[in-house]
Amino acid sequence: MNILFITNHLNVGGITSYVLSLSRGLKQLGHNVYVASSGGDCLTRFTEEGIIFIPVPIRTKSEANIFKIGVSFFKLLKDIREKDIQIVHTNSRVTQVLGNLLKNRGVVHVTTWHGFFQRRWFRRVFPCWADKTIAISEQVREHLISEFKAGENNVRLVYNGVDTEKIKLRAPLSRSEVKTRLGLKEGPVIGIIARLSDVKGHQYLIRAMKKVLEKFPVAQLLIVGEGKMEKELLGLVKELKIKDSVIFIPRSSDLAELYYIMDVFVMPSLKEGLGLGLMEAMAGSKAVVGSAVGGIKNLIRDRDNGLLVAPRDVDGLSNAILELLNNPAAAAIMGNNARIFINQNFSLEKMLKQTEEVYKECLNARN
Numbered sequence: 236m237n238i239l240f241i242t243n244h245l246n247v248g249g250i251t252s253y254v255l256s257l258s259r260g261l262k263q264l265g266h267n268v269y270v271a272s273s274g275g276d277c278l279t280r281f282t283e284e285g286i287i288f289i290p291v292p293i294r295t296k297s298e299a300n301i302f303k304i305g306v307s308f309f310k311l312l313k314d315i316r317e318k319d320i321q322i323v324h325t326n327s328r329v330t331q332v333l334g335n336l337l338k339n340r341g342v343v344h345v346t347t348w349h350g351f352f353q354r355r356w357f358r359r360v361f362p363c364w365a366d367k368t369i370a371i372s373e374q375v376r377e378h379l380i381s382e383f384k385a386g387e388n389n390v391r392l393v394y395n396g397v398d399t400e401k402i403k404l405r406a407p408l409s410r411s412e413v414k415t416r417l418g419l420k421e422g423p424v425i426g427i428i429a430r431l432s433d434v435k436g437h438q439y440l441i442r443a444m445k446k447v448l449e450k451f452p453v454a455q456l457l458i459v460g461e462g463k464m465e466k467e468l469l470g471l472v473k474e475l476k477i478k479d480s481v482i483f484i485p486r487s488s489d490l491a492e493l494y495y496i497m498d499v500f501v502m503p504s505l506k507e508g509l510g511l512g513l514m515e516a517m518a519g520s521k522a523v524v525g526s527a528v529g530g531i532k533n534l535i536r537d538r539d540n541g542l543l544v545a546p547r548d549v550d551g552l553s554n555a556i557l558e559l560l561n562n563p564a565a566a567a568i569m570g571n572n573a574r575i576f577i578n579q580n581f582s583l584e585k586m587l588k589q590t591e592e593v594y595k596e597c598l599n600a601r602n
Contacts, residue, residue, distance in 0.1 A: 237267045238322045241330040244294050245275035247486040249511040250326050256398050258286045260587040276486050298332045308336050322594050335363040343597040350508035366597045369393045372509040372530035391593050396586030397518045413496050422453030426497035428512040431462030436503035443552035445475045456481045494519040499559050505546050507531050517573035522566035524555045540572040
């Protein structure tokens with residue numbers, strides 16, 4: 236098959252990791268894979284895998300941006316003809332609109348919903364449903380059917396899969412050397428990798444960190460990501476007077492290196508489709524803490540492969556983090572259980588096989 240993925244950008248984040256894993260895996264299975272995007276920090280990771288990049292000006296958050304969507308549409312029409320593209324796979328609301336326009340020109344349109352969204356007026360007027368919609372968790376599937384009135388036959392549940400070989404923790408440098416380069420000290424590292432959005436719950440983690448430092452003063456919080464909450468979060472760190480213990484990194488091209496130096500990974504989301512960063516941390520045998528919301532409840536089995544806390548629960552977060560820091564042997568057992576759980580239930584191979592089946596089902600329906 237000739238497959239074209241479309242995504243707004245290729246910066247560090249869950250969607251980029253998802254598209255990279257699928258692109259790499261499908262290419263290894265013998266498919267021709269292309270990625271159309273505005274580019275980003277992770278572009279070289281795609282080109283190094285031999286995935287052909289098609290630049291389009293699609294970096295916008297507005298599905299009503301007629302100019303950028305229109306320019307991208309006419310650019311991709313030519314590529315679709317020349318490369319005989321059969322499947323267009325979109326990964327955001329903006330690219331959904333673009334994919335739906337391309338669907339009208341004869342290609343199959345598949346889209347993945349990576350989380351929960353509001354049913355705003357533009358979505359009501361222009362729903363832009365694809366030939367098939369992939370939901371990354373049972374909770375997202377239920378959200379699509381109940382809130383967006385998607386037909387049950389149109390939605391396929393395909394859990395995200397993790398390429399455990401790519402995330403395998405390796406040590407080209409010692410942990411001390413990596414920490415020094417990142418501006419960290421020698422104490423334990425609590426980490427989160429997620430866009431800086433209110434729905435990700437960073438503000439509750441930062442407040443919990445204040446309490447952690449009262450009992451574990453050498454601990455450090457590493458926050459990796461970019462987003463609209465950056466200024467507010469920096470202000471909160473300053474207000475709580477913990478600036479020396481919190482490090483912000485906007486992005487990294489080597490996520491495995493970041494997981495490598497973390498002692499505890501925290502996902503304090505208020506909503507979460509599944510949580511790819513959490514899955515990658517678990518695949519790397521990290522001790523994890525997560526909010527008992529959405530797809531996180533599919534991943535963490537409380538006190539077996541991680542700890543679950545209620546959303547917005549600052550005391551619960553701080554207590555869970557302290558429990559893991561104070562009991563490294565128990566944390567190691569949970570981390571090992573987490574790796575086994577991800578390998579058994581959320582493998583990349585399973586995601587690739589099920590995604591291929593969705594593509595074939597759509598192509599067969601066209602014939």
